[in-house]
Amino acid sequence: MRTYIIRRVLLTIPVLFAITFINFTLIHLAPGDPLIFLMMQTDQTGGMTNRQVLEANNNLYGDFMDKRRHELGLDLPIPVQYVNWLGQLSHGDFGRSMIDGSRIFPEMMLRLKVTLQLTMISLIFSIIIGITLGTLSAIYQYTWFDSLVSLVSYLFMSVPGFFLALVGINIFALKLKLLPIGRVYDAATGGTLDDRLFHLILPVLVIGLSSSVGLLRYTRTSVLEVMREDYVNVARAKGLPERVIRFRHILRNALVPVVTIIGHELPGVFGGSALYETVFLWPGLGQWAAKAAASHDFAIMMVVITVTATLIVFTNLFVDIIYAVIDPRISYS
Amino acid sequence: MAVETSTPLFEDPTRTAQRDQGFFRSRFWRRFSANKVGVIGLIIVSILVFLSAAAPLVAPISPGKIDPFVGFQPPSATHWFGTDETGRDIWSRTIYGGRISLFVGLMAVLLRSGIALTLGSLSGYMGGIVDLIVQRIVDILLAFPTFIFLLILVSILGPSIANVFIAIGLLSWPSEARLYRSRVLSLRQMDFVLAARSIGASNVRILRRHIMPNLVGFALVAMTYGIGGAILTEAGISFLGLGVPPPTPSWGNLIQAANTLSVLENFWWMWVAPGIMMIACVLGFNFIGDALRDAFDPHRGR
Numbered sequence: 001m002r003t004y005i006i007r008r009v010l011l012t013i014p015v016l017f018a019i020t021f022i023n024f025t026l027i028h029l030a031p032g033d034p035l036i037f038l039m040m041q042t043d044q045t046g047g048m049t050n051r052q053v054l055e056a057n058n059n060l061y062g063d064f065m066d067k068r069r070h071e072l073g074l075d076l077p078i079p080v081q082y083v084n085w086l087g088q089l090s091h092g093d094f095g096r097s098m099i100d101g102s103r104i105f106p107e108m109m110l111r112l113k114v115t116l117q118l119t120m121i122s123l124i125f126s127i128i129i130g131i132t133l134g135t136l137s138a139i140y141q142y143t144w145f146d147s148l149v150s151l152v153s154y155l156f157m158s159v160p161g162f163f164l165a166l167v168g169i170n171i172f173a174l175k176l177k178l179l180p181i182g183r184v185y186d187a188a189t190g191g192t193l194d195d196r197l198f199h200l201i202l203p204v205l206v207i208g209l210s211s212s213v214g215l216l217r218y219t220r221t222s223v224l225e226v227m228r229e230d231y232v233n234v235a236r237a238k239g240l241p242e243r244v245i246r247f248r249h250i251l252r253n254a255l256v257p258v259v260t261i262i263g264h265e266l267p268g269v270f271g272g273s274a275l276y277e278t279v280f281l282w283p284g285l286g287q288w289a290a291k292a293a294a295s296h297d298f299a300i301m302m303v304v305i306t307v308t309a310t311l312i313v314f315t316n317l318f319v320d321i322i323y324a325v326i327d328p329r330i331s332y333s
Numbered sequence: 334m335a336v337e338t339s340t341p342l343f344e345d346p347t348r349t350a351q352r353d354q355g356f357f358r359s360r361f362w363r364r365f366s367a368n369k370v371g372v373i374g375l376i377i378v379s380i381l382v383f384l385s386a387a388a389p390l391v392a393p394i395s396p397g398k399i400d401p402f403v404g405f406q407p408p409s410a411t412h413w414f415g416t417d418e419t420g421r422d423i424w425s426r427t428i429y430g431g432r433i434s435l436f437v438g439l440m441a442v443l444l445r446s447g448i449a450l451t452l453g454s455l456s457g458y459m460g461g462i463v464d465l466i467v468q469r470i471v472d473i474l475l476a477f478p479t480f481i482f483l484l485i486l487v488s489i490l491g492p493s494i495a496n497v498f499i500a501i502g503l504l505s506w507p508s509e510a511r512l513y514r515s516r517v518l519s520l521r522q523m524d525f526v527l528a529a530r531s532i533g534a535s536n537v538r539i540l541r542r543h544i545m546p547n548l549v550g551f552a553l554v555a556m557t558y559g560i561g562g563a564i565l566t567e568a569g570i571s572f573l574g575l576g577v578p579p580p581t582p583s584w585g586n587l588i589q590a591a592n593t594l595s596v597l598e599n600f601w602w603m604w605v606a607p608g609i610m611m612i613a614c615v616l617g618f619n620f621i622g623d624a625l626r627d628a629f630d631p632h633r634g635r
Contacts, residue, residue: 015472015473015476018469019473019476019477022473026485026486026489027485027489154616154619155612155616157619158561158612158615158616158619159612159615160565160568160569160611160612162569162572162588163568163588163608163611163612166588166591166597166604166608169597170597170601174594174597174598175598181594264475266478267475267476267478267479268479268480270478270481271478271479271480271481271482271483272480272569273478274480274481274484274569274573275480275569275572275573278592279592286481289481289484289485290484290573292488293484293485293487293488293573293575294488294573294574294575296488301484301485301488304481305478305481305482305485308478308481309476309477309478312476312477312478313476316476
């Protein structure tokens with residue numbers, strides 16, 4: 001067990017290097033000079049192509065362009081830039097936005113906080129919903145309850161989360177005026193706990209329900225499989241009460257593989273935050289990534305994807321270790 | 334060749350299936366058509382494919398026709414799904430948008446499954462260093478927040494219909510490749526593969542004649558679910574304004590209208606209509622996928 005955990009921890013190191021390297025090269029292989037986009041923000045460039053803008057700017061402000069490029073370190077070879085960038089990251093220097101030149105790190109920490117609040121609470125909610133409904137519909141297989149859950153989960157699987165969010169806002173915020181349209185808190189209250197929780201209701205409901213479907217179906221299948229195992233028959237033949245069989249024999253065994261699925265949900269949850277946070281005006285990392293992608297701010301995109309991918313790698317590491325601890329059937333040598 | 338036609342000692346399931354003559358009498362079709370959900374899915378998808386194919390006939394108003402005098406009209410006899418802010422017909426735009434969305438979904442899935450099938454089966458069949466490399470690539474790609482990675486890729490490639498499906502195809506294959514790999518790993522142990530090898534069949538021949546045919550069912554199921562998934566992904570990218578570039582309608586960039594609060598509240602038909610059409614389409618593909626999975630599963634009763 002210990003060697004397995006040590007090996008698993010060591011394996012994450014090359015993965016992290018690969019992730020940072022892919023992000024870095026990908027963004028630096030992007031066609032076009034990031035400076036073009038910097039210039040396009042400030043100049044009136046109606047009808048001109050990127051190249052024309054670059055040439056015009058080069059002619060007009062050639063020295064300035066070179067100076068900016070040098071300041072941003074864009075004139076060095078890519079491997080050197082990568083190593084420099086890693087060095088900066090280790091000092092907590094995440095660089096500056098390519099559009100407005102503001103420091104990325106302070107804003108990233110603020111956004112990371114609100115993103116984690118939203119995604120973690122939604123994830124916990126979806127786990128509760130998914131496991132409870134999945135287990136119940138397996139135990140009551142072929143009843144009206146099971147059919148209803150299957151039908152609704154089918155529907156939710158086909159409805160994109162952001163559409164559900166739009167419908168939710170339309171009904172609960174705009175028509176019924178019960179819940180806020182979005183945002184983390186109301187500026188008028190200054191962000192009291194009550195107000196923050198109030199603003200979480202709709203996003204957590206939408207994201208939680210939308211991402212619980214996969215977990216629900218997986219739990220249902222897993223519980224159904226375990227219910228057919230010999231040891232369940234044995235437990236029943238022994239005359240154990242149904243309650244004990246369900247909790248001690250079925251549920252405990254069925255939920256072991258479900259743990260890994262929770263780890264697999266993360267890329268979807270973090271990725272989807274780009275859409276949810278845009279719809280709910282939630283100033284998190286996802287919304288930032290969407291904005292940066294639209295304005296071609298490669299510096300911000302690179303930071304957001306590196307930070308979220310790192311979070312996913314560590315959470316999966318955590319999930320795998322838990323899995324090794326709770327599943328006695330597999331021996332890790 | 335003579336060995337192949339002699340009495341099979343080791344039954345290869347695809348060989349047996351081929352003996353059934355005619356598609357509508359095949360065991361596969363009997364099992365599929367007995368599944369109500371699958372038939373409903375097939376009907377939904379057929380209708381949507383027909384509407385897209387016959388778009389100029391079923392939607393006579395051009396999707397790009399601007400008429401400022403009839404902007405923001407609710408559904409009526411002339412404009413079945415109403416009009417948008419510049420008076421363009423939402424029904425036309427939804428039908429023409431379906432063309433784009435279905436096309437993007439199909440192309441993305443072809444690319445995705447092509448990569449997944451090649452890398453997954455090679456990785457499972459060859460093992461060793463090939464397997465190691467492919468699996469590490471899969472591990473790394475699965476650690477990325479897929480949708481954010483997609484946004485970055487699309488932002489780098491630039492907005493166009495082709496770039497959307499290329500980006501989706503390039504980033505979504507790892508989970509599917511894993512599926513094929515584990516299937517090939519178990520197929521490799523089968524007696525009919527051993528039999529083929531014992532009569533001197535080459536690796537290429539075994540892969541082509543004995544492994545691949547047994548992956549067809551799996552691949553069809555994965556591709557059917559995949560089209561639905563790709564359509565949803567395209568909608569997400571286009572909703573953020575980074576996908577199919579605006580004058581061309583797609584279900585995603587039609588729903589994007591709802592990003593404006595006044596449209597979201599007052600002009601619901603602008604985003605609900607394409608949204609429902611898209612959900613119906615994805616639901617249809619999911620239904621078909623489920624029915625296909627059941628029909629191909631040899632462990633289920635006929």
